[in-house]
Each structure stands twice: as C-alpha cells, then as structure tokens.
C-alpha cells in the first residue's frame with residue numbers, strides 16, 4: 001500500500017501548517033526528512049526538516065502515531081511547520097520524491113480509517129459534516145454522528161435481525177425438526193417492533209435535509225411593497241436593489257444566515273402582478289416556484305392598503321400554508337393593532353419579525369435531541385430494510401422469510417459499511433477535502 005501525504009490545514013499563508021502522512025513509509029519520512037530514527041509515539045519532537053539533498057527546509061514540531069493507534073490505523077506522522085507557501089511547497093515536493101509516497105486523494109485518510117475499522121461510514125460522514133459545519137446546530141449534530149449515534153442504533157437493529165435470522169436458519173438446516181410456533185411468534189413480534197422503530201426514525205420531518213441544506217424562507221408580495229428593503233434589513237447589508245420603480249427585482253436574491261444555530265436561506269423574489277414583459281414574467285414564474293417550495297413564507301403588504309392584500313399574493317399563499325403577513329411602510333400610516341407592522345426603511349418592528357422567524361425555525365428543527373437523517377442514502381437503505389421486513393412477515397416459507405431478513409440486515413449494513421461496498425466508498429469520500 002502507498003504512503004499518502006497531504007497538507008491538512010487550508011492552503012495559503014498561515015502561522016502554522018500541518019502536513020500529514022500515513023502508511024508504511026512513515027519511518028522513512030521520519031529518518032530522511034526529520035532526521036529522527038527512534039520516534040517516540042505521541043510525543044512532540046522539535047526537529048529541523050530537510051529535503052533529500054540535505055538542505056534545511058524549516059524547523060518543525062513532529063508528531064508520530066504508531067498504528068493501529070492513529071487516525072488511519074496506520075503509522076502516521078504529522079509535521080507542523082511554518083505556514084508559508086514556499087515551505088509547504090518544498091516539503092510536499094520532498095515527500096513526493098520518497099519512493100511509494102504520493103499525494104493523498106480527497107478523503108483518503110478517512111477512507112483508510114474506515115478500512116481499518118477506526119470508524120464506520122456514518123461516523124466518517126459525521127466528520128465530513130463537522131468539517132463543513134457553519135452553524136452551531138450543524139456542528140452539534142455532526143459531533144454526535146461522528147461519535148457513533150447512528151452506528152450504534154443501526155448495529156443494534158442489525159443484531160436483532162441477525163438473531164432472528166440465526167434462529168430460523170437453524171431450523172432450515174434441520175428440516176426434520178419443526179420450528180416451534182412460539183419462536184415464529186417471537187420473531188414476528190420483534191420484526192413488527194423494528195418496523196415501527198424504523199418508520200418513526202425515517203419520519204424526521206425533513207430536519208436532516210434542512211440542517212444540511214438550510215431552511216428556506218421566501219419573501220413575497222406585490223411590487224414595491226418593500227421586499228428588497230426588508231431583505232437588506234434582515235441581511236444587515238445591501239444585497240438587493242431597492243427602488244421606487246415597481247418590478248425592480250427579477251432574479252431571486254439569496255442570503256444565508258445563522259438563525260439560532262440553524263442555517264437559513266432567505267430569498268427575495270420578484271413582486272407578484274400581471275407581468276409587463278417577458279423578463280418580468282420569468283422572474284414571477286421563479287418567484288412562484290420558490291414560494292411553493294419554501295419552508296416558510298413572509299408575505300409583505302403595504303400598511304396603507306390595510307386590510308387589503310393583492311390577489312396575486314393571496315393566490316400564491318394558498319400554495320404554502322406556512323406563512324405570515326407583515327404590514328410594511330408603517331411609518332406612512334396609523335398603527336394597526338394586533339398585526340405585525342414594520343418599517344423596512346428604518347428597521348422598526350424588525351425585532352418582532354425576528355421573533356416569529358426564530359420561533360418557526362426552532363419549532364421546525366425540534367429540541368436538538370432528535371435524530372437527523374442528513375443523507376438520502378440513509379433513507380434509501382432504511383426504506384429497503386423496511387420493505388424487506390414487511391415482506392418477511394408474509395413470506396410463505398421459512399426460507400423466504402430468512403431471505404427477506406437477510407436483505408433487511410444487508411440494507412442496514414450498507415449504511416454503516418458493514419458489507420463490501422467499495423463503489424459506495426468512492427462516492428462518499430470524494431466529497432472530502434484533501435488532507436482529511
């Protein structure tokens with residue numbers, strides 16, 4: 001097996017850069033580059049590092065991890081050198097000159113960790129998510145997944161299945177003995193319980209998807225009511241063009257924000273009306289689509305026309321029951337009691353709107369203790385498992401029941417990587433960055 005190496009910190013200038021290598025040539029690297037012949041595992045050594053011609057590259061801190069007690073399960077060395085482009089470039093070039101050493105592919109360190117059973121696939125995916133986490137809720141769930149919550153759950157379910165399966169198979173192997181009815185009843189009961197558990201687990205109300213992709217909130221209303229002005233207030237920057245010309249916004253303008261730790265994408269859209277020309281018509285078409293797809297819609301109306309809301313907006317809101325109405329331009333009229341009023345020009349009333357937005361987000365995402373299904377592949381395999389379990393309940397023969405239970409166990413094993421699935425490995429690890 002090759003020894004792989006990569007820059008594990010982000011490229012570019014920095015105080016310190018970490019270059020990591022894993023594989024059988026780690027000792028050669030320690031000797032030839034760090035001039036260390038007897039590395040002490042897990043101890044930081046201050047060492048000068050050299051290229052293969054003996055020219056000093058830099059001073060560094062060198063850490064050696066002896067396999068299997070390392071991230072990848074192999075021998076690993078981490079070189080913490082100074083983070084200049086020149087140092088990094090020269091060190092990487094030097095490592096590439098050592099026979100059987102090559103630059104790692106994206107995610108290859110973690111891939112090796114999975115191969116050496118340091119973690120399962122769900123934990124590895126938790127790690128990918130942790131690296132990409134931008135909000136606190138994303139970080140919290142990623143840490144949990146990396147810690148093995150999903151693995152534990154799926155392994156438990158798989159063990160139950162394998163237990164049932166082994167009971168049945170014992171009787172298949174000895175057909176002269178009839179399987180006692182109480183065994184069959186127990187297996188059916190266990191299968192039924194598992195079906196219920198998986199069904200409730202699968203129904204995560206889209207939380208996992210939203211945690212990963214963001215909760216989508218769309219702004220809508222007639223032209224000129226102040227959607228773009230409100231967008232700029234929410235974003236606290238000038239992201240959308242504001243003008244007194246009706247029909248200014250055409251393209252969807254998106255801004256991603258962190259709301260109570262959750263990722264939220266706000267979308268400013270074209271004002272709804274009978275379009276005056278082709279481009280506006282396209283803008284409105286996109287707006288209507290976004291309103292329909294959004295998790296939550298903020299409809300803006302002009303406080304001066306209270307309580308009238310234009311037809312087009314009313315029509316659009318029928319397609320999305322999760323919406324609130326905000327009366328804007330409150331500075332131009334008397335206060336309207338019991339309504340959410342706003343002045344998007346000055347930001348007055350924004351606190352109340354933020355309160356409503358935050359409440360929606362927190363309600364949608366739950367208390368934080370729920371399981372999240374952040375990947376489609378989990379859902380696909382869980383559904384396969386569920387279907388096989390259901391089929392097993394009505395299987396006309398013991399052999400067929402066993403086959404369905406085997407398929408169900410395999411589907412669960414596919415999530416954690418308990419079965420041989422090298423093509424799946426490639427898909428998952430290609431989304432990593434190099435050096436992890």
Ligand SMILES: Nc1nc2c(ncn2[C@@H]2O[C@H](COP(=O)(O)OP(=O)(O)OP(=O)(O)O)[C@@H](O)[C@H]2O)c(=O)[nH]1
Nearest residue numbers: 223224225226227228229243247248249271329344
């Ligand atoms: N007085 C007052 N004027 C506002 C307020 N909010 C927006 N406006 C003005 O209303 C006009 C339209 O604002 P926009 O934010 O561009 O409205 P819009 O809904 O995005 O309009 P379209 O993109 O054309 O659909 C601008 O002249 C804004 O300055 C407000 O609260 N009070």
Ligand SMILES: [Mg+2]
Nearest residue numbers: 227228248249
């Ligand atoms: Mg606009």
